[in-house]
Amino acid sequence: MDILITLGIIIILLLVGFVFGTMAEKRHYKNIIEEEKRLNKIPAMSCRMPPETQAYDQVLVMGNIVVANDYFKFFTAALKNFFGGRLNTFESLLDRGRREAVIRMKKQAESMDAELIFNVKYITANLNAGEEGKIGSIELFAYGTAMIRVNT
């Protein structure tokens, strides 16, 4: 009887994770694509040398997000882990997290009327290192230098 109850709880958690997790991911991707289109006017690049044709003010801008997988994805990833191969549930999580971090960085640059973002760097950090049996929460961080045109 106890086993049945435990199994029932796990199945409910899996269902909740699957339904709400998939919905949230779809909504997030839709939002990301819209924002990326809007913020395309501020190109972010990883060049290290600033342009020399125009005077710019430089300000450091950054964006971060902490993301976690839903219960269903965590479960399937654990199963996949046994057989090896591509963990596409984690790929999509990191992809949308990283794109969101860049969007936040660009929004900060937008509020300063910046034209470009130079020397963009990414950092990925696992916040649950060393904690057994916990679903990892991962921080994605992007920073760069916003170039604001100086009127001369």
Add this chain to the structure above:
Amino acid sequence: MIVSNLELIFGKRINKHLGVVQGSSVRAKHAGRDIMAGLKNLVGGELKGYTELLQESREEATDRMIEQARSLGANAVLNVRYSTSSVAAGAAEIYVYGTAVLLSE
């Protein structure tokens, strides 16, 4: 104070290098946030509490670095880098460093 992760500032000359300046901040997730994050883990997505926590932590580290640069008499910090490491279970260190310089027109 100009803070930039480029190596030079266009139109300005570096008069003097004042060495590496740094700032760090170690923060732990507190229990309330941890419980909420545990619930959020069910459905996945962004954990807003942690995002804010790390943002505050990063601002504090940057302020400390700027403070150190100011005490050296610098007016800009160039080539700034960030790094994050998980030093203990549930705690993260944010570390930021850069080169303090004295700029002139």
